[in-house]
Amino acid sequence: MEEFIVTVDGPAGSGKSTIAKIVAAKYGLTYLDTGAMYRMIALYALENGVNLEDEKSVEAMLENTKLDIVGNKFFLNGKDVSEEIRTPEVSGIVSPVAAIKAVRVKLVELQREISKGKKTILDGRDIGTVVFPNAQVKIFLVASPEERARRRLNEYKEKGIEADFESVITSIKERDRIDSTRKESPLMKADDAVEIDSSVMTIDEVVQAISECIDKKVN
Ligand code: CDP
16 A cells, blocks of 8 residues: 555644544544644653753653554553543643654654554644655644634533633643744644635535545545
8 A cells, every 4th residue: 555644734723633533534544643642741741740851851751651552542651541631731731842852753753653654644733844744735724723722622621621711722822832933843834735724614614625635636
């Protein structure tokens, strides 16, 4: 089977994972949520009080973290952490963790390894720019901060996690700021990516727009 890569990058809460899952099912692609990988490292750092300023501590952390992805479940050192990685606490620390070069080197290698030779859709921040610059289809998914905060607040509500609009939008804007201004692989649109604004479109319409990009390459 020939490798076929679809990348979906964009800011926090733009709907990447919702859309990527639907497109994956539609085209029989493997879906890889790269944000969940950064979230697993962030969870480890949070639980173990890792000093992120200290290179040796970061190195030790990376040696001591084994990440496994089985279907839609995420395992950190053998433990299912699929729920824990979505809490506001992890969201609050993940961007500083993801800004560390050594962390990115390890995770990007893993992302390439997992996708090698497969038909895959990956979502993240640097997939079309750094991880797979030669991907067949590149999407940059955006939405207004207000819309993204509303969606994230709804997700928290569904899971019974307490949060208020102000703190969610503040956290999203702060994550966007760190992700876009960091030195290593900042969040940005690849020159050849198609930008889609999901604040003014339904999920079906976004899926349709991405499908058109894929169909053009396949047919
Ligand atoms: O789902 P949400 O939009 O909240 O974010 P996520 O995709 O779970 O990613 C969490 C964080 O991981 C982002 O804010 C980035 O700091 C980092 N990340 C990254 O640096 N590079 C990626 N390819 C994916 C995520």
